[in-house]
Amino acid sequence: MKISIIGGGSWGATLAQVLNDNGHETLVYDINEKTVESLNNGRHPLLEVDIPGLRATTNLDETLQFSDRLVLAVPTKFIRESLKTINQHAFRKMYFINVSKGIEPDTLKRVSEIVNDEISEAFFGAYAALTGPSHAEEVVLRKLTVLTAASQNEAFAKEVQVLFSNQNYLRVYSSNDLIGCEVGGAIKNAIAIVSGIMTGYGLGENARAALITRGILEITRVVVAMGGNKETAFGLTGIGDLIVTASSHNSRNFNAGLRIGQGIPVEQVLNESKMVVEGVRAIQAAKDLTIKTGIELPIIEIAYDVIFNNLSVSDAISGLLTRELKPEMIG
Numbered sequence: 001m002k003i004s005i006i007g008g009g010s011w012g013a014t015l016a017q018v019l020n021d022n023g024h025e026t027l028v029y030d031i032n033e034k035t036v037e038s039l040n041n042g043r044h045p046l047l048e049v050d051i052p053g054l055r056a057t058t059n060l061d062e063t064l065q066f067s068d069r070l071v072l073a074v075p076t077k078f079i080r081e082s083l084k085t086i087n088q089h090a091f092r093k094m095y096f097i098n099v100s101k102g103i104e105p106d107t108l109k110r111v112s113e114i115v116n117d118e119i120s121e122a123f124f125g126a127y128a129a130l131t132g133p134s135h136a137e138e139v140v141l142r143k144l145t146v147l148t149a150a151s152q153n154e155a156f157a158k159e160v161q162v163l164f165s166n167q168n169y170l171r172v173y174s175s176n177d178l179i180g181c182e183v184g185g186a187i188k189n190a191i192a193i194v195s196g197i198m199t200g201y202g203l204g205e206n207a208r209a210a211l212i213t214r215g216i217l218e219i220t221r222v223v224v225a226m227g228g229n230k231e232t233a234f235g236l237t238g239i240g241d242l243i244v245t246a247s248s249h250n251s252r253n254f255n256a257g258l259r260i261g262q263g264i265p266v267e268q269v270l271n272e273s274k275m276v277v278e279g280v281r282a283i284q285a286a287k288d289l290t291i292k293t294g295i296e297l298p299i300i301e302i303a304y305d306v307i308f309n310n311l312s313v314s315d316a317i318s319g320l321l322t323r324e325l326k327p328e329m330i331g
C-alpha cells in the first residue's frame with residue numbers, strides 16, 4: 001500500500017522506515033526544506049542516523065495525490081493549521097493515522113476532534129491513533145516495540161494494526177477506546193517533564209517510582225473526566241508510555257524537565273530544544289481541565305506553577321510534601 005507521512009521529524013521519518021520495512025511505499029511531507037533534502041539524502045537531521053531509501057517532499061499536493069492514507073506526525077501545536085491546509089488541498093476521502101500526542105489547551109480537544117473540526121465531511125474517511133511506548137531513537141534501530149492502534153472504526157483500527165506490525169520488531173494491538181488512548185498519550189508527557197525535573201534536582205529512584213505511581217492515578221482521572229475508560233490508563237498507551245517517557249534519556253519531555261530541575265530557566269530550555277516538548281501544552285491543558293471540572297491533579301498543578309508561574313523546584317517539592325496526610329487512594 002502507499003502511505004503519506006505528514007511531518008518528517010524524528011517520529012514521522014522513523015515510521016516511514018517501519019512502513020518501508022513492511023513492504024509499503026511511503027512519501028514523507030515536511031515544510032522544512034533542509035529536513036526534506038536531508039531525508040532524500042538518506043540521513044535524519046534530528047536523530048543523526050542514516051535512514052536509507054526514504055522519499056520526501058515539500059509539495060503537499062504531490063503528498064495528497066500519492067495516497068489517501070495520511071500519517072499525522074506534526075507536533076500538536078501545528079496540527080490544526082496543518083489540517084486546515086490539507087483540507088484546502090483535499091480532493092477525495094482521507095484516512096488519518098495520528099501519531100502525535102497532545103490535547104489542545106483552552107478547547108481541550110483531542111487530535112481526533114481537531115480532525116473533525118477541520119476536515120470537511122466529504123473528505124473524511126476514518127481516523128485512528130497509533131500510540132504507546134516508543135522512542136524514535138529505538139524504533140529507528142529496529143528495537144522491539146509494542147503499540148496500540150485505537151479507533152472507533154474497528155475495521156480501520158485493524159488495518160492500521162496490520163500496516164505497522166511486523167514479525168521482527170514491531171507489534172500493534174488494537175483498541176476501541178479512542179479517548180482513553182489519546183488522553184493517556186498526551187498526559188503522560190506532563191508527568192515525564194516532572195520526572196525529569198525531579199532527576200535534575202537530584203531526587204532519586206524512590207521519588208521516581210512514587211511519581212510514576214501517583215502520576216498514573218492523575219492520568220486515570222483525566223482519562224475518565226474526558227470520557228475514556230479507566231482500564232485503558234493501565235495499558236500500553238497509559239502506564240506503558242508513562243514508564244518509558246518518565247525514565248528515559250531518549251525522552252524529549254524528560255530531558256527538558258532534567259534541565260529545568262538543574263536550574264536552567266524554562267524559556268531557555270524550551271527555546272534550545274531542537275525537537276518538540278509536548279508535555280508543556282499537556283500541563284496547560286490538564287490545568288485547564290482542573291479549572292473546568294474540579295478534578296484534583298496535585299502533581300500536574302504544581303508542575304504548572306513551575307513552568308508558567310516561576311515557582312522554584314524546592315518550593316514545588318515542599319508544596320507536595322506539606323499536603324494534608326491522607327489514606328492512599330488508588331483510583
Ligand SMILES: NC(=O)C1=CN([C@@H]2O[C@H](COP(=O)(O)OP(=O)(O)OC[C@H]3O[C@@H](n4cnc5c(N)ncnc54)[C@H](OP(=O)(O)O)[C@@H]3O)[C@@H](O)[C@H]2O)C=CC1
Binds near residue numbers: 011012076134137
Ligand atoms: N519522537 C518520538 O520518539 C515520538 C514522538 N511522538 C509524537 O509525534 C509528534 C511529532 O514528534 P517528533 O517527530 O518528535 O517531532 P520533531 O520535532 O522531531 O519534528 C516535527 C517535524 O514536523 C515539521 N512540521 C512542523 N509543522 C509542520 C507542518 N505544518 N507540516 C509538515 N511538517 C511540519 C517540523 O518542521 P520544523 O523543523 O520546520 O519545525 C519537523 O520537521 C509529537 O506529537 C510527539 O509527541 C510520538 C511518539 C514517539
Ligand SMILES: O=C(CO)COP(=O)(O)O
Binds near residue numbers: 133241253254
Ligand atoms: O511519546 C513518546 C514515547 O512513547 C515520545 O516521548 P518524548 O516526546 O518525551 O520523547
